[in-house]
Amino acid sequence: MSNKKTLTPSTASAATADFDLGGSSSSSEPLIANAATYAIDAWGDGFFAISDAGTVVVRPDRSPSREVDLLEIVEGLRDRGYGSPVLLHFGDVLDTVLRDLRAAFDKAIEENGYQGAYQGVFPVKVNQQRCVVEDVGRIGAGLGFGLEVGSKPELLAVLALTVDQPDRLIVCNGFKEDRYIEFAMLAAKLGRTIVPVLENLKELELVLQHAERIGVRPKIGIRVNLNTRGAGRWATSSGVKAKFGLSLAEVLKAVDILRDRGMLDCLELLHCHMGSQMQDIRLVMAGVAELARIYTELHRLGAGVRYIDVGGGLGVDYDGSQTNFAFSRNYSLEEYASTVVYRIQSICDDRGVPHPTIVTESGRAMVAQQSILIFDVMGSNRFEPHDIPGDLEQLRGHGDEQPARPLIDLFEAWQRISPENLLECWHDAQSARAEALNLFSLGYMSLEHRAEVERIFWTLALRARELSVGLDPLPEELAELDDLLTDVYFCNLSVFQSLPDCWAIDQVFPMMPIHRLDEMPTRRGTLADLTCDSDGKVDQFIDREDVRRWLPLHDLVPDRPYLLGAFLVGAYQETLGDLHNLFGDTHAAHVRVDDAGRWWIEEIIEGDTVREVLAYMQYDSAALTRAIRGECERSVHRGKMTARESREMVQAYENGLSGYTYLEGDSD
Numbered sequence: 001m002s003n004k005k006t007l008t009p010s011t012a013s014a015a016t017a018d019f020d021l022g023g024s025s026s027s028s029e030p031l032i033a034n035a036a037t038y039a040i041d042a043w044g045d046g047f048f049a050i051s052d053a054g055t056v057v058v059r060p061d062r063s064p065s066r067e068v069d070l071l072e073i074v075e076g077l078r079d080r081g082y083g084s085p086v087l088l089h090f091g092d093v094l095d096t097v098l099r100d101l102r103a104a105f106d107k108a109i110e111e112n113g114y115q116g117a118y119q120g121v122f123p124v125k126v127n128q129q130r131c132v133v134e135d136v137g138r139i140g141a142g143l144g145f146g147l148e149v150g151s152k153p154e155l156l157a158v159l160a161l162t163v164d165q166p167d168r169l170i171v172c173n174g175f176k177e178d179r180y181i182e183f184a185m186l187a188a189k190l191g192r193t194i195v196p197v198l199e200n201l202k203e204l205e206l207v208l209q210h211a212e213r214i215g216v217r218p219k220i221g222i223r224v225n226l227n228t229r230g231a232g233r234w235a236t237s238s239g240v241k242a243k244f245g246l247s248l249a250e251v252l253k254a255v256d257i258l259r260d261r262g263m264l265d266c267l268e269l270l271h272c273h274m275g276s277q278m279q280d281i282r283l284v285m286a287g288v289a290e291l292a293r294i295y296t297e298l299h300r301l302g303a304g305v306r307y308i309d310v311g312g313g314l315g316v317d318y319d320g321s322q323t324n325f326a327f328s329r330n331y332s333l334e335e336y337a338s339t340v341v342y343r344i345q346s347i348c349d350d351r352g353v354p355h356p357t358i359v360t361e362s363g364r365a366m367v368a369q370q371s372i373l374i375f376d377v378m379g380s381n382r383f384e385p386h387d388i389p390g391d392l393e394q395l396r397g398h399g400d401e402q403p404a405r406p407l408i409d410l411f412e413a414w415q416r417i418s419p420e421n422l423l424e425c426w427h428d429a430q431s432a433r434a435e436a437l438n439l440f441s442l443g444y445m446s447l448e449h450r451a452e453v454e455r456i457f458w459t460l461a462l463r464a465r466e467l468s469v470g471l472d473p474l475p476e477e478l479a480e481l482d483d484l485l486t487d488v489y490f491c492n493l494s495v496f497q498s499l500p501d502c503w504a505i506d507q508v509f510p511m512m513p514i515h516r517l518d519e520m521p522t523r524r525g526t527l528a529d530l531t532c533d534s535d536g537k538v539d540q541f542i543d544r545e546d547v548r549r550w551l552p553l554h555d556l557v558p559d560r561p562y563l564l565g566a567f568l569v570g571a572y573q574e575t576l577g578d579l580h581n582l583f584g585d586t587h588a589a590h591v592r593v594d595d596a597g598r599w600w601i602e603e604i605i606e607g608d609t610v611r612e613v614l615a616y617m618q619y620d621s622a623a624l625t626r627a628i629r630g631e632c633e634r635s636v637h638r639g640k641m642t643a644r645e646s647r648e649m650v651q652a653y654e655n656g657l658s659g660y661t662y663l664e665g666d667s668d
């Protein structure tokens, strides 16, 4: 996945103070987490910062004078009865992002003297939640933005959300069967600006049929398969073997069909989509240039083209590295806009073709930043040194048998370890442990001695890491100790439901505690979720150089919550999440921020109850309760339970059905 350099050994060493993702901290610095610890300035794009109180604040327009404290919001929600996990949507962040997009294209258009217009459309599939689409609709209306749909259900939702907005551009992508196209043509009849984009020639037939029957002159788009392929995870969205779009031969066929019908003027839009998260601007340049060439050819052939739709793909710099790493992008928004405008303009000018309206379908880049997932840590498994016996005689005390050779070797490695023989002792320890495991499997080692092997081995590993601090160069095998000796933090969330791309495509999102940032994190942890699935974990985190295998975290304090945030999660995560282990949708709160920096809750969408997720799986809660009540009655009859106990049992069961699917402890 990664195409960046891996961590150089000398940067992955210190036991406590070298968590600085920016690489600047040293043990002499004050022990507080700073912005660099979590690279918040790099990925936060001015929207997020750390307050003097050590909490994360959100700045919807990047201004410190209008900021809200995440911890305060989470506590406020808890007071209202909504505990974590909770997804926070900031419509005011979205507002700024959409304005930035508009401004970047306006600037590029002005600077280049481009004669055409710009029109952004939001691809609904990136986040179909009603509140988000409504927000995009509301904010986008003032910016001239439209919407893109990829299926019949999305079209039906969008048609109703845009009533009486005839100028709102609706682009229809995706595989289109009869009804989908019929709805698009009916919308055209209503006077809507709607463009079905053909993915194949069969769709052209359907458009022509329905348009004739309904009596509209349709606007038609064509999605073309570019030769230019995207890169990374979504490279196959484009290229000649892509799943969608017409080959050039098919494009010409469509032109012939339309010409024969006297409808070539209806071919108004040329579209491509090079793939999501385009990490390298050179691919954007190549793809847009190819698209623009095809556009000018269609114009020459007499098509009524006036929109050029470059699709989605504008990347999000999830790790803030500004590189061509899969989850970063090596360009700015301004560079993207000026690349798109300039390429189209220069190719149209070469051919004497009027400048088209440029359409973008950026989805991820529009909505990623506005959502933050907050979840609490329930406990941790820590790597701690054990008390190791002082001599071999004491070792013998563990069980009746004499210690086997590997145990003795390991013990001696432990006794010998020093900065001078670090690597050698680490090798000895690894091989002694492997031999010990073998002996145990074959029945030649007791459980007590096997446990002693584990204790000595991990204590030695911790010691080796401690002694390796400052070694330059640091041998690679010792550098790897950092990844090995991490704690596991158990979190109240489902990765499958809330961060599915972490699991499915190894995506990294910026994550950090949202409070206690006035204390230096002293632990290194990975995150484990609530599901009974070993994939239900997060063990890859953002890093300047590559991905990091651990996150700097604080020691847990008994009876004090520890809250983490996963940031930039507004794109794709909500819609792709699933019900693994029946953990349902989390609560989602739509938070608004007024001009004075005071927050208020515009809407709370309650997370799924147990009853709801069971219903998705075709369980009837009433029948389930009846079954439990029946068993209780039989227990009362047999004298195993009192009637009062049976009532409590049924009540607890019913409460369970009405409850949140996540741990509810902290919402009381």
Ligand SMILES: Cc1ncc(COP(=O)(O)O)c(C=O)c1O
Binding pocket: 123, 126, 148, 173, 273, 275, 276, 277, 278, 311, 312, 313, 314, 361, 362, 363, 364, 365, 571
């Ligand atoms: C046709 C089309 N347009 C737009 C998008 C949105 O892409 P992104 O979210 O990367 O901007 C997609 C996503 O894959 C797509 O398939």
